[in-house]
Amino acid sequence: MAGVKLLLLAGDFVEDYEVMVPFQALGMLGFQVDAVCPGKKAGETCRTAVHDFEGDQTYSEKPGHNFKLNADFDAVEPGSYQGLVIPGGRAPEYLRLNPRVLDIVQHFMAANKPVACICHGAQLLAAAGVLSGRTCTAYPACGPEVTAAGGTHKEVEADQVVVDGNLVTAPAWPAHPRWLAAFVDVLGYRLVPK
Numbered sequence: 246m247a248g249v250k251l252l253l254l255a256g257d258f259v260e261d262y263e264v265m266v267p268f269q270a271l272g273m274l275g276f277q278v279d280a281v282c283p284g285k286k287a288g289e290t291c292r293t294a295v296h297d298f299e300g301d302q303t304y305s306e307k308p309g310h311n312f313k314l315n316a317d318f319d320a321v322e323p324g325s326y327q328g329l330v331i332p333g334g335r336a337p338e339y340l341r342l343n344p345r346v347l348d349i350v351q352h353f354m355a356a357n358k359p360v361a362c363i364c365h366g367a368q369l370l371a372a373a374g375v376l377s378g379r380t381c382t383a384y385p386a387c388g389p390e391v392t393a394a395g396g397t398h399k400e401v402e403a404d405q406v407v408v409d410g411n412l413v414t415a416p417a418w419p420a421h422p423r424w425l426a427a428f429v430d431v432l433g434y435r436l437v438p439k
Contacts, residue, residue, distance in 0.1 A: 247275045248277070249275075249276050249277065249327050249328075249432065250276070250277045250279065250325060250326045250327060251271060251276050251277065251278045251279070251326060251327065251328045251329070251330060252278075252279050252281065252321065252323070252326040252328070252329050252330070252349070253267065253268060253278055253279065253280040253281070253329075253330040253331075253332070254281065254282075254329070254330070254331050254332070254336075254340060254346060254349070254350075254369070255280050255281065255282045255291045255312060255314065255332065255336060256282050256283070256291060256336030256337070256339065256340045257282070257291050257292050257335075257336060258291075258292055258293065258294045258334055258335040258336055259291055259293055259294070259312065259332050259333070259334040259335070259336040260293065260294060260295070260296050260309075260332055260333045260334030260335075260364060260365075260418065261293035261294060261295045261296075261309030261310055261312075261334075262295070262418040262421070263332035263333050263334060263363050263364055263366075263418050264280070264291070264293060264312050264332045264334075265293070265310065265312060266418070266421050266425075267330050267332065267361065267421070267425060268280055268312075268330075270421075270425055271330070271425070271429075274429065274434075274436075278315075278330070279315060279316035279321070279326070280312070280313075280314050280315050280316060281314060281316050281317065281318040281321055282314055282318055283318050283340065283343045283345065283346060284318065285314055285317075285318060286314070286317045286318075286319075287314055287315050287316050287317050288313065288314065288315075289313075289314055290311040290312060290313050290314065291311070291312045291314065291336070292308070292309070292311060292312075293308075293309030293310055293311070293312050293334070294306050294307065294308065294309050294334055294335060295307045295308070295309045296334065296364075296417075296418075298403070298417075303386070318345075321349065323348075323349050323352040323353065324352070326353075326358070327358060327359070327432065328353070328358055328359040328360065328361070328428070328431075328432055329349070329350070329353040329358065329359070329360045329361070330360075330361045330362075330428075331350070331360065331361065331362040331363070331366035331369055331370070332363060332364070332366055333363050333364025333365035333366045333383075333384060333417070334364065334365060335365070336365075337365045337366050337367075337368040337369045338365065338368060340369060341368050341369050341371075341372035341373075342372075346369065347369070347372055347373040347374075350369050350370065350373040350375060351373050351374070351375060353411075354370075354373070354375040354411070354412070355375075357410070357411045358411060359411050359413065359428060359431040359432045360411055360412050360413065361413045361414075361424060361425070361427075361428035362381070362383075362412065362413070362414050362415075363383075363414065363415045363416075363417070363418070363420070363424060364383060364384045364387075364415070364416065364417050364418070365383070365384050365386075365387055366383070366414075367381060367383030367384070367387045367390065367391055367414065368387060368390060370391075370394070370396075370412075371387075371390040371391060371393065371394035371396070372394075374394065376391055376394040376395055376396030377394070377395030377396065378395065378396070379396045379397070379409050379410075379412060380396065380397040380399055380407060380409045381396055381397075381398065381399065381407055381409060381412055381414040382398065382399045382400070382401050382405070382406075382407040382414045382415060382416050383398065383414060383416060384416055384417055385400065385416065388400070401416060402416075403416050403417045403419040403420060404419040404420045404422075404423065405420055405423065406420050406423040406424045406427045408427050408431065411431060413427045413428045413431055
């Protein structure tokens with residue numbers, strides 16, 4: 246897995262678990278994970294939010310950690326990456342307004358490179374116009390956006406994953422074990438004990 250570069254799109258108020266866990270887990274496996282945010286450089290941080298399911302009609306939100314970026318958004322060359330990670334939280338809501346972010350998402354989908362998208366990250370997929378004819382899952386409140394963008398939103402439990410070719414999606418952070426394992430599999434690697 247050494248030498249395999251993955252791009253992670255972050256932004257302020259990205260969901261804490263959905264940025265921290267994939268960044269750390271994929272790095273632990275030996276992938277180079279470059280975490281970027283429009284308008285920010287390596288060494289700067291994104292504020293995160295913790296979204297939890299506490300019995301209300303929607304999730305609650307609490308302040309999370311500061312997530313340190315390790316690459317410059319302006320220096321990103323999408324062609325040099327083998328996969329893309331799109332976390333959820335509130336960040337996708339405004340990241341989808343950035344034309345370069347949409348170009349990056351379109352590059353990975355057009356090139357059929359592995360894309361791992363979770364929760365509200367589907368807002369980026371919808372805004373990029375890459376869901377036509379595709380099946381994915383997302384946080385349920387994003388389902389209408391998936392459908393409006395020409396995709397099929399599949400309702401699954403919060404700890405489940407949906408794989409459609411190069412696209413690996415999950416509705417929320419409880420799916421991390423299955424979501425990340427499926428993404429690694431789509432990248433072409435197997436996790437096997439020694």
